[in-house]
Amino acid sequence: MTDPNSSLSNLDLETPEKPFLDANELVINMGPQHPATHGVLRVILRLDGEKVLGLECVIGYLHRGVEKIGEHRTYTMFNPYVDRMDYVAAVSNGLGYCETVEKLLNVEAPPRAQHVRVILTELNRIASHQLWLGTHALDIGAITPLFYTFRDREEILKIYEKYCGARLTTHAFRIGGLQYETYTGFEQEVKNFLQFFRPKIDEYEELLTTNRIWVERTKNVGIISGKDCIALGVTGPVLRASGVKWDLRKAQPYANYKNFDFDIPIGENGDTYDRYLVRMAEMRQSVRIIQQAVEALPEGPIMAKVPKVMKPAAGEVYHSIEAPKGELGYFIVSDGSTQPYRVRVRPPSFVNLQALDVMCRGQLVADVIAVIGTLDIVLGEVDR
């Protein structure tokens, strides 16, 4: 029955482990209203005392039918909807969608628009990682980092607010480029933010990286091998922490990431601590990218020539970007009309959530919380 070629051969996902001796199995329902499930995730835990024998995720409490809505809106009208999926990283969602439609229309955004897109997207990656760090630390019991990260995230949101008027669901990009030219002093403000933010990463690390309790709580917790990650389709920092050097910004460069010099941080053990370190390093790399982008911001138009009424030729396209949480892909089928025939989103959180069971088997209840935190899921994106 087992396929020798299958890389999933060591993963037995169906049968939970048996309780020790003849102990009673305890089934606990965690969520959908629970302080540590990051929204409305419901996890059915099968426990032997404190040990997790297996778990099952129940999702769909936040389902809004985003993909179906896409079939009834024009390409332009659907653009703001994607912001509501991963509302923590709305700019990344917008970038993915706009690039996909541009690919379908065969247009390319002008260089200035590309640069601004990179700056805003990388700022969003920092904001997303900050929110992850705060909530993850809160789940593990350290309450203070949350307030530090939110204080600094505010500065990023201020830049967004000045740029496009919105803070969270920004709708910052348009198909073919940008709608708004950057405001006066945009470059200086971004530079000031970078100056302000660099020491802040050290501040977060000072609280956690060498904290004995933090290390004990995260080392060797929720280990997943690179092989299992690939088998389950897990991407993003989770995959990189398992030692696989895969980042779409380098592997399939989009926007104009190939012009920038940055490293892909990877981990070794694939445990929660490595994922923490990888994300911390990614914030530093984002700072590097933004610095380069803002210093070489070219002049020029911000909008490519895009028809007022978009009617892409019949066909299909798949385009994916490296969102803060992993590979965010859009698959759009066009039938030549003004509305997409089908929109399919490949959300990183949804796919990464599959790994929860594998990562939690044999661990303790407290570790389930740590692992949910380290997967960095956003339920708006899981349920769409």
Place this chain on the structure above:
Amino acid sequence: MRAIIQYIQSYLGSDQTPGAAGNMFWALVYIMVVFAGLSVAVIAMNWLERKILAHMQVRLGPMRVGPHGLLQPIADAIKLLLKEDIMPSEADGFVFWMAPFIVVLAAFTVFVVVPFGPTHAITDMNIGILFMLGVSSLSVLGIVMAGWASNSHYPLIGALRSSAQMVSYEVAMGLAVVSAILMTSLNAEGTGTLSMIGIVQAQQAQGEWFIFKFFPLGLIAFFIFAVAMVAETNRAPFDLAEAESELTAGFHTEYSGFRWSLFFLAEYSAMIAVSSIAVTLWLGGWLRPFPNFLSGATWDRAFSLFPGVVFLLFAAMCFYNAVRMPKHPLFRIQTIGLAGFGVVLGLIGLVLFVPAVSLRVQDIFWFSAKIAGFMYLYIWYRGTFPRYRFDQLMQMGWKVLLPLGLGVLILTATVALLQQRIWHP
């Protein structure tokens, strides 16, 4: 009538606690003072914790109810009292009803022997410290009852965690306590004591707080106790029993309103109780700091000014903040209230400068100040540390603190014996 007044007056010249002197009137007065003081301390602690934690986390904390949120705990208490009293339909009614009372009873009863001064305690028992440890560990019973009677999974896990944790840390705690008690026997007669007042008096007689005794043995024993007492009271980083992110609220998940507030009251008074054990055993109880370096009548007088100075500082803080209040009619009542609070504190401070008062009260001041230090530590831990996992907690209790406690106990006993038989026969 005359007999009653004589009975009341008969105690005043005594150098004993009212309980030990057998004066029921003064014992009742002391009980009421301690109970009221404790309730006020819990309320103040509630406000301070939120305020200090908030300032550690770059936020303001309560600011709306009263000046700087000073009335917030009172507003919270009223809210809790007015809330509907919910009992889960599947719960075991009687046990569910009784659990909070047992916890509160255990937390308050221990204060019978806490010595706020050589005469300022409800009573002095010759088994004081045993009584404290014994009664305070009764609260485990209430917690298990609460978790079990709720008939729900999360409280059950919380209660089991909590009881396992409290039972295992009591072992290490006991070993540390024994090594401190050993030190009380280092006198001419070689007789130790278990009385809380006797322990402090032993430190006074030996001219050394037990934390500095046989350096570093006293310090290590104190450290063991300081860790165990955080675990014993289920506070961060050992707050697994009520780990919010894992078990929603642990053993009191199903409790609400007044019953919940009883658990809250018990938790904070238990914190004060264990801190007072630590202060009594290692930090010289009611004794003022630096009794050796800065000795003599002048220094005694200088240190007795301390309580008054501290109260005046608090008063000054109130005035400073009252002046800085926004000049808007909406804030007028708050400003007046804050200034009035400052006036009250200032008056107390001035009264404390009267030598007759300060000599009688400074013991209570030093004892409370030391406990306040511990309370600050509790809040600081909460702002800094992540939470331990259950197995790591057990590992630390049994594999680190227990052997360490045994080692310290054996070493302390050896050194004490050597000192008595060989160095000072």
